[in-house]
Amino acid sequence: GAGVSQSPRYKVAKRGQDVALRCDPISGHVSLFWYQQALGQGPEFLTYFQNEAQLDKSGLPSDRFFAERPEGSVSTLKIQRTQQEDSAVYLCASSLEGEGLQETQYFGPGTRLLVL
Amino acid sequence: RKEVEQDPGPFNVPEGATVAFNCTYSNSASQSFFWYRQDCRKEPKLLMSVYSSGNEDGRFTAQLNRASQYISLLIRDSKLSDSATYLCVVREDTNAGKSTFGDGTTLTVKP
Numbered sequence: 440g441a442g443v444s445q446s447p448r449y450k451v452a453k454r455g456q457d458v459a460l461r462c463d464p465i466s467g468h469v470s471l472f473w474y475q476q477a478l479g480q481g482p483e484f485l486t487y488f489q490n491e492a493q494l495d496k497s498g499l500p501s502d503r504f505f506a507e508r509p510e511g512s513v514s515t516l517k518i519q520r521t522q523q524e525d526s527a528v529y530l531c532a533s534s535l536e537g538e539g540l541q542e543t544q545y546f547g548p549g550t551r552l553l554v555l
Numbered sequence: 556r557k558e559v560e561q562d563p564g565p566f567n568v569p570e571g572a573t574v575a576f577n578c579t580y581s582n583s584a585s586q587s588f589f590w591y592r593q594d595c596r597k598e599p600k601l602l603m604s605v606y607s608s609g610n611e612d613g614r615f616t617a618q619l620n621r622a623s624q625y626i627s628l629l630i631r632d633s634k635l636s637d638s639a640t641y642l643c644v645v646r647e648d649t650n651a652g653k654s655t656f657g658d659g660t661t662l663t664v665k666p
Contacts (some may be wrong), residue, residue: 470652472652472653472654474656479658480658480659481559481642481656481657481658481659482599482642482654482656483656484653484654484655487652487653489652494652495652495653497653498653530598530599541587541604543601544601544654546598546599546600547598548597548598549598
């Protein structure tokens, strides 16, 4: 079956430009997660949705980062006025319920963002 | 200090070797533990969950020591296809949605 998909796969932005990254979770998955992975590091949690409700946004690094999931399926991560330190791979993951401690999170292929 | 720490490696081992990775976590509220595998320029994929009693899946064995806040992964009879980065992941009881990842340990298995 179809996994988590993300678009675009690659994005080059000029410093100061706004970008929008899209995530399509696995159909029927209630929970959706965004992570940021810098080169040579593990993924860092950004935010988490259960259906359309954003339950945790503690990992968003600044108010330039905004995420939404208005209909409880597709999610968009928006970064305003991009800076060079925003360059990273942005990973989206989904899980069936999200509340179980042993729930598996399935990752998408990521969007590789480069800010020049 | 990071919440989840791993030896970055790299570990370079011959085919057939046994190799062990360690991971320590600082948050005593952590309740669930996982090992993920990430191939170069690919997304992380779940390798196995780690249970209190320890668990095995084929050539892979995971152990948890709650008292020492330490997790391990043992790979026996290494294959070339085991070459990847292995990420240690923990989740807290109070926020099951959020996963905290280590920076990973890189393994290269050579012929």
